[in-house]
Amino acid sequence: MSLLTLDNVxxxxxxxxxxxxxxxxxxxxxxLALIGPNGxxxxxxxxxxxxxxxxxxxxxxxDGKALTGIPTHKIADMxxxxxxxxxxxxxxxxxxDNVKIGAHCRGKAGLLQxxxxxxxxxxxxxxxxxxxxxxxxxxxxxxxxEDMAKNLSYGEQRRLEIARALVSKPKILLLxxxxxxxxxxEKVVLMxxxxxxxxxxxxxxxxxxxxxxxxxxxxRIAVLDYGKLIAEGTPLEVRSNKAVIEAYLGSGxxxxxIRR
Amino acid sequence: xxxxxxxxxxQFLLFLCVLGLTAFITDAIGDVLPPYLLxxxxxxxxxxxxxxxxxxxxxxxxxxxxxHAAFMSIGAYASAIATVNYHVPFLGGxxxxxxxACLFGIVIGFPTLRLTGxxxxxxxxxxxxxxxxxxxxxxxxxxxxGFLGIQxxxxxxxxxxxxxxxxxxxxWLENSRNGRAMLAIREDEIASSAVGINTTLYKIxxxxxxxxxxxxGGALFAHTTTFIQPTDFGFMKSVDILSIVVLGGLGxxxxxxxxxxxxxxxxxxxxxxxxxxxxxxxxxLVIIMIFRPYGLLGGVNLRKAVRRAFMLTKKKQAGREE
Amino acid sequence: MPILNNLxxxxxNGLALGGIYALIALGYTMVYGIIGMINFAYGxxxxxxxxxxxxxxxxxxxxxxxxxxGATLITMILGVVIERxxxxxxxxxxxxxxxxxxxxxxxxxxxxxxxVKGPNTRGFPTLFENRIFEIGNFQITIYQIVIIxxxxxxxxxxxxxxxxxxxxxxxxACAQDKDAASLxxxxxxxxxxxxxxxxxxxxxxxxxxxxxxxxxxxxxMGLLAGLKAFAAAVLGGIGSIPGAMIGGIVIGLTEIxxxxxxxxxxxxxxxxxxxxxxxLFKPSGxxxxxxxxxx
Numbered sequence: 001m002s003l004l005t006l007d008n009v010x011x012x013x014x015x016x017x018x019x020x021x022x023x024x025x026x027x028x029x030x031x032l033a034l035i036g037p038n039g040x041x042x043x044x045x046x047x048x049x050x051x052x053x054x055x056x057x058x059x060x061x062x063d064g065k066a067l068t069g070i071p072t073h074k075i076a077d078m079x080x081x082x083x084x085x086x087x088x089x090x091x092x093x094x095x096x097d098n099v100k101i102g103a104h105c106r107g108k109a110g111l112l113q114x115x116x117x118x119x120x121x122x123x124x125x126x127x128x129x130x131x132x133x134x135x136x137x138x139x140x141x142x143x144x145x146e147d148m149a150k151n152l153s154y155g156e157q158r159r160l161e162i163a164r165a166l167v168s169k170p171k172i173l174l175l176x177x178x179x180x181x182x183x184x185x186e187k188v189v190l191m192x193x194x195x196x197x198x199x200x201x202x203x204x205x206x207x208x209x210x211x212x213x214x215x216x217x218x219x220r221i222a223v224l225d226y227g228k229l230i231a232e233g234t235p236l237e238v239r240s241n242k243a244v245i246e247a248y249l250g251s252g253x254x255x256x257x258i259r260r
Numbered sequence: 261x262x263x264x265x266x267x268x269x270x271q272f273l274l275f276l277c278v279l280g281l282t283a284f285i286t287d288a289i290g291d292v293l294p295p296y297l298l299x300x301x302x303x304x305x306x307x308x309x310x311x312x313x314x315x316x317x318x319x320x321x322x323x324x325x326x327x328h329a330a331f332m333s334i335g336a337y338a339s340a341i342a343t344v345n346y347h348v349p350f351l352g353g354x355x356x357x358x359x360x361a362c363l364f365g366i367v368i369g370f371p372t373l374r375l376t377g378x379x380x381x382x383x384x385x386x387x388x389x390x391x392x393x394x395x396x397x398x399x400x401x402x403x404x405x406g407f408l409g410i411q412x413x414x415x416x417x418x419x420x421x422x423x424x425x426x427x428x429x430x431x432w433l434e435n436s437r438n439g440r441a442m443l444a445i446r447e448d449e450i451a452s453s454a455v456g457i458n459t460t461l462y463k464i465x466x467x468x469x470x471x472x473x474x475x476x477g478g479a480l481f482a483h484t485t486t487f488i489q490p491t492d493f494g495f496m497k498s499v500d501i502l503s504i505v506v507l508g509g510l511g512x513x514x515x516x517x518x519x520x521x522x523x524x525x526x527x528x529x530x531x532x533x534x535x536x537x538x539x540x541x542x543x544x545l546v547i548i549m550i551f552r553p554y555g556l557l558g559g560v561n562l563r564k565a566v567r568r569a570f571m572l573t574k575k576k577q578a579g580r581e582e
Numbered sequence: 583m584p585i586l587n588n589l590x591x592x593x594x595n596g597l598a599l600g601g602i603y604a605l606i607a608l609g610y611t612m613v614y615g616i617i618g619m620i621n622f623a624y625g626x627x628x629x630x631x632x633x634x635x636x637x638x639x640x641x642x643x644x645x646x647x648x649x650x651x652g653a654t655l656i657t658m659i660l661g662v663v664i665e666r667x668x669x670x671x672x673x674x675x676x677x678x679x680x681x682x683x684x685x686x687x688x689x690x691x692x693x694x695x696x697x698v699k700g701p702n703t704r705g706f707p708t709l710f711e712n713r714i715f716e717i718g719n720f721q722i723t724i725y726q727i728v729i730i731x732x733x734x735x736x737x738x739x740x741x742x743x744x745x746x747x748x749x750x751x752x753x754x755a756c757a758q759d760k761d762a763a764s765l766x767x768x769x770x771x772x773x774x775x776x777x778x779x780x781x782x783x784x785x786x787x788x789x790x791x792x793x794x795x796x797x798x799x800x801x802x803m804g805l806l807a808g809l810k811a812f813a814a815a816v817l818g819g820i821g822s823i824p825g826a827m828i829g830g831i832v833i834g835l836t837e838i839x840x841x842x843x844x845x846x847x848x849x850x851x852x853x854x855x856x857x858x859x860x861x862l863f864k865p866s867g868x869x870x871x872x873x874x875x876x877x
Binding site for chain 3: 318324371372374375376378379381382383385386387389390393394396397495496499502503506507510535536537538539541542543544545546549550553554555
Binding site: 050052071072073074075076077081082084088089090091092093097100101102104105107109110111113114115117118119121122124125128164165168 | 440444
């Protein structure tokens with residue numbers, strides 16, 4: 001069953017077509033990886049899904065509900081959260097606060113509750129804290145909950161970003177190069193973690209460069225090159241796909257070098 | 261005991277006790293303090309209320325505003341018109357001052373908060389200049405000549421009680437869902453909207469509350485000096501309030517308190533320097549920024565520091581017992 | 583055609599005023615472009631320039647050129663000293679602390695001038711005879727010609743400097759990426775000093791021109807002029823040199839226009855009203871590049 005659907009999605013920046021008529025379905029409960037050479041438009045796809053960019057043409061929908069035209073801040077509430085290619089935490093806040101803010105869309109308290117501190121608000125706060133600590137435990141960060149986010153190591157910061165995205169219990173989690181900058185051991189731990197997240201019922205859609213990781217955990221892989229989807233299939237299928245090999249290694253012909 | 265403290269009613273009563281105590285103590289202090297010192301204390305309180313509002317906008321939410329004096333002047337004039345022309349009681353006038361300023365904060369906030377960083381700063385500065393020129397040319401404010409005959413109803417206990425209320429509400433706000441959303445916007449706007457924070461909404465909330473505080477401060481100011489004129493609320497007034505916030509430590513409530521005390525008292529303490537006073541004041545600002553670029557209490561987590569000090573004494577005691 | 587003549591007349595007046603704003607705005611925009619800081623003390627440097635010109639003019643030995651040159655040199659040195667003392671130590675901290683430091687400097691400078699020269703407005707000695715030329719029905723004074731001429735020449739000079747010299751190229755590189763420029767062997771400290779020197783010199787020149795034009799010098803004259811020039815810089819798109827020139831002239835013209843339509847009580851509000859209006863439709867100013875949302 002398709003959870004997230006990209007239907008003929010195109011975006012142009014001036015003369016550049018960054019994403020070109022992409023059709024893609026993310027199925028409920030799967031781990032799907034989007035790969036492609038640098039500048040292929042992978043992160044742009046994520047930015048389109050989270051409404052940071054609006055597609056020039058085409059439609060994106062989650063569970064049949066259209067996402068196009070919806071402001072970014074409502075996307076999380078609909079069940080899509082993400083991490084960023086360059087880590088975007090709230091650096092001067094504590095680890096716990098970072099995760100609590102991640103659950104913002106699940107809270108209801110407004111100004112009145114903040115100023116009156118009625119029991120209902122305190123219950124919500126307690127629940128939020130409990131969920132946040134659970135998310136931190138899940139990603140093995142609970143020991144650091146009082147630290148400032150900026151003082152964490154690189155790998156920990158990546159994990160904190162995932163914890164922040166998980167705490168609102170999304171339907172689908174978008175991971176933008178989660179393994180970037182990690183050492184081999186950390187990557188193994190990360191793979192394990194991604195699988196465990198999926199096992200809790202959250203669909204995973206990730207962009208990644210590290211082929212070992214991608215081939216290791218993805219059930220399906222989609223390949224983007226110059227904004228176009230050139231292949232889609234199981235890791236095995238994609239690995240032997242001619243177009244993919246050409247995109248990554250070049251066809252050896254002069255033509256492909258000057259495609260730009 | 262802990263459970264009892266968690267009870268809402270108990271907390272509410274505690275809150276009232278704190279206010280009552282503040283009023284009582286400040287009233288007693290007011291009886292012994294010489295009028296000159298009392299006046300300084302009063303201005304510390306007024307500046308603190310306004311600075312706490314700006315701290316929410318600039319320190320917590322990260323939106324640089326250079327026009328806080330505009331909201332102060334709106335509050336001052338609105339309350340003065342209410343009490344003098346319409347015979348509204350003093351505290352009602354203060355409330356009106358806050359509300360009118362808040363309203364302007366929202367109206368101005370909607371279009372301008374789309375701007376970021378320095379563009380927002382200059383837009384708020386421009387707004388403040390426009391407000392000042394407008395007040396200079398209005399009949400009801402008596403233009404450049406100034407608004408006369410305001411009752412001197414502001415007292416030390418009233419100012420201090422309002423200041424304490426503001427502090428408590430600000431602490432509560434900072435530890436709520438709304439407050440965290442505002443902090444998140446300061447830290448990273450794109451990440452904030454990715455986790456579902458409506459950045460415009462919370463910026464406007466911060467702006468509205470900040471403007472309300474400035475309006476209340478302005479109203480108290482008007483009913484202290486009994487005479488206000490547009491030049492009281494120029495760019496330098498906005499700068500005064502901003503300096504309190506930055507000097508105390510952006511986003512830090514205790515820092516803002518210290519900043520308000522230091523910067524309100526400094527020109528008075530420097531008074532013996534006579535003609536050199538403002539020169540020294542300027543140099544002082546530069547020096548503090550060089551040695552404490554994040555403000556006097558910037559980067560200091562007070563709760564953590566207190567806890568650490570507490571642990572240390574505990575450890576020492578334990579060591580001694582051994 | 584009285585309307586046309588009147589319009590021409592206001593255009594000339596607006597250009598002269600705008601030229602002064604544009605000169606100050608250039609300083610704001612250059613410093614902002616390079617270290618991303620709002621140097622609020624520029625208004626006071628402008629005031630300092632006016633006083634330097636005044637003092638020089640009162641010595642009786644100087645003509646208008648030496649007064650201009652002298653004031654420019656004095657403010658250049660002042661600008662560099664301010665940067666070294668008050669801004670360099672906090673270059674790596676938050677921009678707000680730099681802003682407060684700049685405000686401290688401007689409070690110091692204006693109160694220093696009050697202390698030394700008194701708080702009162704002073705007239706400017708006549709450095710050269712003002713003459714009025716009548717062209718058709720509108721008039722242009724020599725003062726206006728000088729202001730427009732000097733402002734124009736300085737802007738042209740600045741443009742040539744930034745575009746064609748090695749230092750200019752280093753400045754543009756720093757504006758793009760300071761760290762990268764530094765790795766390529768650009769001496770950042772020197773670039774910043776030169777930027778401050780040029781910006782302050784321009785403000786100082788503007789000060790003397792304003793002193794001559796309005797025949798009035800006053801310790802607090804820098805505040806409003808500085809704010810309006812800052813508005814001009816932002817209006818044009820802060821960081822952009824042509825933007826600052828356009829912004830300055832737009833602000834000058836609007837102000838004169840406001841006076842012409844009999845709203846002179848509101849003249850100080852016009853600059854800011856125009857600024858806010860432009861920003862609402864073009865959030866990064868007229869010539870400002872649209873900041874790309876990088877994710």
